Amino acid sequence: MDANMLYALRDPAGLPFYPVVFMLLSVLTFALHIFAVQVMLGASSLVISGAFRADPHWRRLASAMTDVAKIAVSVAIVIGVAPLLFVQVIYDPFWYTSSVLSARWVIGFIVIMIAAYLLLYVYYFSNYRADTSRTPRSRWAMLVSLALFLVAGFLIHVFTSQMLHPDQWMQWYAPGGDLDTSGASLHAYNPWRFGFFILMAVPAVGAWLLAYARYLSGRADADLGYLAFVNRLGARLLQVGVPLVLLLGGLWMATLPESAAGFGTSIWVWVALAALVAGGIAAHLARGDGERGSYLPLLVLLVVGIVIAAAREALRYVILYGAHAYDFMDYKVNMDWYSTALFFGTFAIIGGSVLAYLLTVAWQAGRTVGVYTPSPAVHRMGVVSIALIALWIVQYFVVGFVVWAR
Ligand code: HEM
Numbered sequence: 001m002d003a004n005m006l007y008a009l010r011d012p013a014g015l016p017f018y019p020v021v022f023m024l025l026s027v028l029t030f031a032l033h034i035f036a037v038q039v040m041l042g043a044s045s046l047v048i049s050g051a052f053r054a055d056p057h058w059r060r061l062a063s064a065m066t067d068v069a070k071i072a073v074s075v076a077i078v079i080g081v082a083p084l085l086f087v088q089v090i091y092d093p094f095w096y097t098s099s100v101l102s103a104r105w106v107i108g109f110i111v112i113m114i115a116a117y118l119l120l121y122v123y124y125f126s127n128y129r130a131d132t133s134r135t136p137r138s139r140w141a142m143l144v145s146l147a148l149f150l151v152a153g154f155l156i157h158v159f160t161s162q163m164l165h166p167d168q169w170m171q172w173y174a175p176g177g178d179l180d181t182s183g184a185s186l187h188a189y190n191p192w193r194f195g196f197f198i199l200m201a202v203p204a205v206g207a208w209l210l211a212y213a214r215y216l217s218g219r220a221d222a223d224l225g226y227l228a229f230v231n232r233l234g235a236r237l238l239q240v241g242v243p244l245v246l247l248l249g250g251l252w253m254a255t256l257p258e259s260a261a262g263f264g265t266s267i268w269v270w271v272a273l274a275a276l277v278a279g280g281i282a283a284h285l286a287r288g289d290g291e292r293g294s295y296l297p298l299l300v301l302l303v304v305g306i307v308i309a310a311a312r313e314a315l316r317y318v319i320l321y322g323a324h325a326y327d328f329m330d331y332k333v334n335m336d337w338y339s340t341a342l343f344f345g346t347f348a349i350i351g352g353s354v355l356a357y358l359l360t361v362a363w364q365a366g367r368t369v370g371v372y373t374p375s376p377a378v379h380r381m382g383v384v385s386i387a388l389i390a391l392w393i394v395q396y397f398v399v400g401f402v403v404w405a406r
Pocket residue numbers: 030033034037073076077078079080081082083084085087113149150152153154156157158160161193194197198312
């Protein structure tokens with residue numbers, strides 16, 4: 001497709017701030033999204049492995065990982081919205097065309113996510129507070145839930161891949177000259193790229209287990225036998241996972257489209273490769289020993305994830321600019337200081353205070369044996385968070401009213 005056509009599909013209103021900032025935020029939030037997805041997939045797989053075993057440690061782990069999967073999926077969805085917004089802002093001609101070409105699947109994505117999430121809860125409530133010595137109920141629900149989450153992820157992968165082939169859009173839309181307006185087909189995918197992001201779940205959940213063991217080891221009633229089991233499993237998953245991901249990454253690079261020829265040996269790939277290898281070794285060395293575990297591997301993998309997300313974005317740029325002459329960096333800017341300040345303010349002040357409060361309560365409650373009572377300082381954090389939200393709502397309506405009244 002002609003570059004002028006791609007430019008004509010842009011939003012004529014332009015962007016409210018510099019495009020490079022949206023791109024950086026997109027990379028960062030994608031890295032967080034995919035990390036939450038990987039923890040969710042890894043935790044769900046451990047739930048299934050544990051639910052089909054009689055070993056008491058596995059059963060206990062399955063029960064704990066049900067909570068992790070449940071929360072990680074909400075985090076993945078909430079954080080998934082952010083890159084969705086940013087990609088629509090700087091790559092709107094591509095994202096919307098890709099969505100229209102597979103419109104039924106875009107809507108189907110939501111239905112599939114709802115079904116998967118509900119099934120996760122079917123499993124959760126079927127086994128809520130149940131004794132872990134009995135065989136878990138509704139194991140089928142967890143199996144189907146995981147399968148549906150994978151289908152949903154595959155759909156997102158297809159939408160992302162279709163964006164990268166503007167030269168084929170007409171052929172997909174009107175194969176042989178006959179219009180296909182059904183939106184029923186999926187046109188482009190790369191199993192190695194999809195597999196790479198999905199199987200990152202193996203080292204990610206390995207690092208998660210090491211952090212989980214470290215966290216639990218701070219409890220007065222810590223069960224050292226269980227923690228040693230969790231630690232061993234976490235270290236093993238890290239060891240197996242990193243080489244597996246390297247293999248899939250290599251296959252992804254070997255099967256890049258022609259429009260990205262050369263990217264597979266570019267500096268981006270070498271940096272990502274170095275980050276994965278160095279990160280894998282660092283995480284292995286920092287895994288902690290015995291039953292204590294460590295938080296470090298989790299941090300290391302998060303940094304590695306950001307480097308990979310940056311390389312993934314560079315690949316998109318190389319294809320869309322290099323092969324199709326579309327540069328998101330020259331998007332017209334129609335500076336809007338208020339909305340930019342509101343965005344960053346909301347993110348830092350409201351998001352920061354509310355998250356700090358919730359995480360503090362969750363952290364302290366999980367470490368407490370018996371009933372948890374927040375200290376007066378934590379209680380004040382909660383009050384301040386609610387006050388800030390109220391203030392935010394008031395300013396939102398006041399500014400809206402002032403603009404309307406002018
Ligand atoms: C829980 C199931 C989900 C899984 C397994 C999943 C998996 C993935 C994968 C594998 C990718 C990388 C695709 C690629 O680059 O080839 C991705 C990207 C992405 N996902 Fe998810 N995802 C899930 C849910 C969601 C949800 C609910 C949202 C939105 C609210 C979302 C938004 C995104 C966005 C915006 C991207 C990046 C698209 C781009 O940069 O072009 N995902 N996801």
